[in-house]
Amino acid sequence: MTGSPTTSTHVLHAALIPAPALVDERRTLYRLAAEMFSPGTELSDNFADHPIVRYEIGKALAGHGDVDPALLIQVATMGVRDAGVLVASDPTAAEVLEAPLRIVAPPGVRPEPLTEADGERFESALHIIEEGVRLLEKFAPDMAEDLLAHVSMLAVLKRETSGGLVSASSRYVPGIVLIDEPTLPMEVAEALVHEGAHEKFFDLAIAREFLDESAEDADYFETSWSHAQWPLEQTFAAWHAYSCLAQFNLSVGSEQIGPDSLLVKARERADEIGEWLLKHESDLRADARWLLRGLAGDTVELRGEAAAQSQVDGVTLSSEISDDRHFCLLPDVRHKRAASGRVAVGRAARPPLVFWLDEDASWTLDQWRIDGEAKTLGQMLARAAEEWQVDPVTAAVRLRAALGSLLDFSIVGLLEEH
Known part of the structure; x- marks a missing residue:
């Protein structure tokens, strides 16, 4: 599994399920859950997309308490600014976004979000984010449309509090991307590809046949570059993100990239992880295997035909x-x-x-x-x-x-x- 894939990630994603349909399926699942916990609760699109609303419903589904409709209303009213993606801007963001900030923080680090309370510093970051979104849409318009559909919110971390965290997302709080305070638009564009790929995967994993409970008992993958060991879900998510980054890298030309960029390493890492996944594909469910083989260059039938036969x-x-x-x-x-x-x-x-x-x-x-x-x-x-x-x-x-x-x-x- 070497070299560039023969089919683009956005083409395979759309063949599996178009982004608008996938977003609708995800909203359907959260709306059903909300009604089960609190009969009569009807989530608007904005509520169903809100990362903290989804986090609260996810906690309840995992058996950790119930859903409080009043709390959902409270968190969903947090102020945001539109910079091509919605950016957390409310001075209360640190409190409302406590869960994702805590989950993604490196040990001993307490990240703080940059908000409107920070005045010109926030406005400057917002401008860079706008330019980053424009770069992504310029270099890879189809990819931008495909991945940004799954990014509900972005939060900017103050550089002195982030602990060097370049960008992050979490399946426990799906929909939100956290990025370090940017200095270049290209840093934002790359982060949106990287974390947007993860957000796409989170939605695929809850709506389609990707992984089941047996994935927790599958072999771990060990990276050659850091010797970190990843469980199967993290391995697949990383392969998916590196595959998207490798494709994006083919489009960016001579544009200046950030000092922490993974673009030039993405193809090599995607190939390494992909080869391991192909040897362990029996641990994946049907749609995950199909996407893996499609990006590996194998000829694949349309998922609709395969599903009908199965x-x-x-x-x-x-x-x-x-x-x-x-x-x-x-x-x-x-x-x-x-x-x-x-x-x-x-x-x-x-x-x-x-x-x-x-x-x-x-x-x-x-x-x-x-x-x-x-x-x-x-x-x-x-x-x-x-x-x-x-x-x-x-x-x-x-x-x-x-x-x-x-x-x-x-x-x-x-x-x-x-």
Whole structure:
């Protein structure tokens, strides 16, 4: 796996799922979670995108407390300035952004955000950020559109407090990018590619088939340049970011780069990590393997075609799913449909369970939205064959598989026969 990839990162991302659709799926998941914790809560796009709102909902999903709608409103009113990306500007930013500042801080360091309270110093940084966004859009417009869709906020750290932290982001507080106080626009452009790639990955990881719980037990990757050891999730995230940086580096020409730039090292590091990932791809799920192979230069089929095939192959059919058995939607199930047609489902447990259904299971669950009545496979079969545009035999196999998965996840139940 050497040399430049044959397909651009933004092209492969879009083939997997276009950025607007991915953002919508992510918002759908957070909206579902918010409604589960606080019935009646409706998140606007701005609320659903806000990094601290997402952090609070993520904490609750992990079993650490509930969601307080009043707190969400409070954090979402923090002032920002538009510099091509939204920049935290409120004098209260240090308090509101406590979580990401703490999580990304090097040991013994307490970063402080630069805000409007710092007057001309903040305005100067804001101007450099604007120029950095323009550079990114000039050199790599498609990449800018692809990655910036996932950057909800940027916070600038005062240089004397950052501990040398060039740029950072965290999957625990997705959507926010933290950068050291910039001196060059190119530093900003590079940071937005680097951390924007991470933010893209965070959204892909929660909406698509990338990693599962077994990733925590997979082998660690050791870097040749620092001998740091990374778990699989961090390894994949780093490979993805270096791949984006390597592509960006091909576009920047003679533009002056920052002293801490990784651009000239990106291709070599992406290749090193990519070769290791290819040897460990059995630890990755389908979409992660597809993206890995696509950037490695392998010929890959469209994910939609592969997904449709996977819904039929290798399924285990339950003997309980006969044509005349009645199924009902269980009462503790909540679900929300994304614009893509995929359905996020939640179950009221402690902590709650939230997950995505595949396309066939999403369609099947949607049948209860029509009237909520108990249904049999036989009642749904004709509609499935017509809407899926397949023959009745294929439709029956896919519908049985979908009902089987809904039974396994305790989303639907069988009515007792009398």
